Amino acid sequence: MAGRERARMVAAGGDHKVTPAELFFDLVFVYAITQVTALMAAHPSPVRVVGAMTVLALLWWCWCAFAWLGNVVRADSGALFAVLVTVMTVVFVVSLAVPEVFADAPGGLPAPVVFVVCYGLVRTLHLVSYWVSSPGDTALRATLRRTALLSVAPPFVLLLMGCAYDGPPRLLLGAAAIVLRCSGPRPTALLVGGVCCLAAGPLVALVPALLAMALLAAAVTALVTAHDHRARAAAAG
Known part of the structure; x- marks a missing residue:
C-alpha cells in the first residue's frame, strides 16, 4: 500500500515553487539545445541551418x-x-547524438x-x-x-524513415514530421490551468542558439555571395 502511494502523482498546490529536480531537468535540456550550434558549426550551410532548426524544434x-505537466503535478x-x-x-543521450544527426561518424551506434x-x-x-x-x-x-495518433506516431515514423537517407531526403522527411507535429492537437489542450512550474532555463539557452543560427546563416550567405562575385570576376577576366 505504501509503495502504491509513493508511485502516485502528487498534485501541485498554488504555492508550489521550482525545485532542484526541475532545475536540473532544465539544465539537461540547456545542454542539448546548445549542442545544436555544434551541429551547425560542423558543416555550415543553409541546408544544415534548416536541419538544425528542425532538431531545435523537436x-x-x-x-x-x-x-x-509540471503545472499539474509535483x-x-x-x-x-x-x-x-x-x-x-x-x-542526455540525445545531446550526445545531436552533433552527428546529419553526418554520422563511423563506429558506435x-x-x-x-x-x-x-x-x-x-x-x-x-x-x-x-x-x-x-x-x-x-x-x-x-x-x-488524439495526440498520440496524430502528433506523435506519424512524425516519429517519418523521422525514423529519414534515418535511412542522407542529405536533402532526410531533411525533407524531418520537415514533414514538423508539419504533422504542428497540425495535430495543440499541447495547450493538455494544460489544466495556471502558470507552468518548471523553470525557464532552456529559454536562456534558446536565445543564444537562435542568435548563433542567425549569425551562421549570415556568414554562409556572405561566403556564397563572395564566391559568386569571384566567379563572375574570373569569367569576365
Whole structure:
C-alpha cells in the first residue's frame, strides 16, 4: 500500500515553487539545445541551418511538454520524479547524438537512429505521465489518444524513415514530421490551468542558439555571395 502511494502523482498546490529536480531537468535540456550550434558549426550551410532548426524544434517541444505537466503535478515526488530522471537520462543521450544527426561518424551506434528513438521515448513518457496524472479525466484521455495518433506516431515514423537517407531526403522527411507535429492537437489542450512550474532555463539557452543560427546563416550567405562575385570576376577576366 505504501509503495502504491509513493508511485502516485502528487498534485501541485498554488504555492508550489521550482525545485532542484526541475532545475536540473532544465539544465539537461540547456545542454542539448546548445549542442545544436555544434551541429551547425560542423558543416555550415543553409541546408544544415534548416536541419538544425528542425532538431531545435523537436527538443523545444519535448521540454514544453514537461513544462506544462509540471503545472499539474509535483516534479520532486511521486511517479513524476521517476519519469523526470528517466527523461533526463534519455535527453542526455540525445545531446550526445545531436552533433552527428546529419553526418554520422563511423563506429558506435548510428546517431540519427539514437536521436529519433530517444525523441519517441520522451514523447511517449510525456503522454503516459499525463495519462497517469488524471485517471478520471475522460476528456483529457481522449485528447491524449488524439495526440498520440496524430502528433506523435506519424512524425516519429517519418523521422525514423529519414534515418535511412542522407542529405536533402532526410531533411525533407524531418520537415514533414514538423508539419504533422504542428497540425495535430495543440499541447495547450493538455494544460489544466495556471502558470507552468518548471523553470525557464532552456529559454536562456534558446536565445543564444537562435542568435548563433542567425549569425551562421549570415556568414554562409556572405561566403556564397563572395564566391559568386569571384566567379563572375574570373569569367569576365
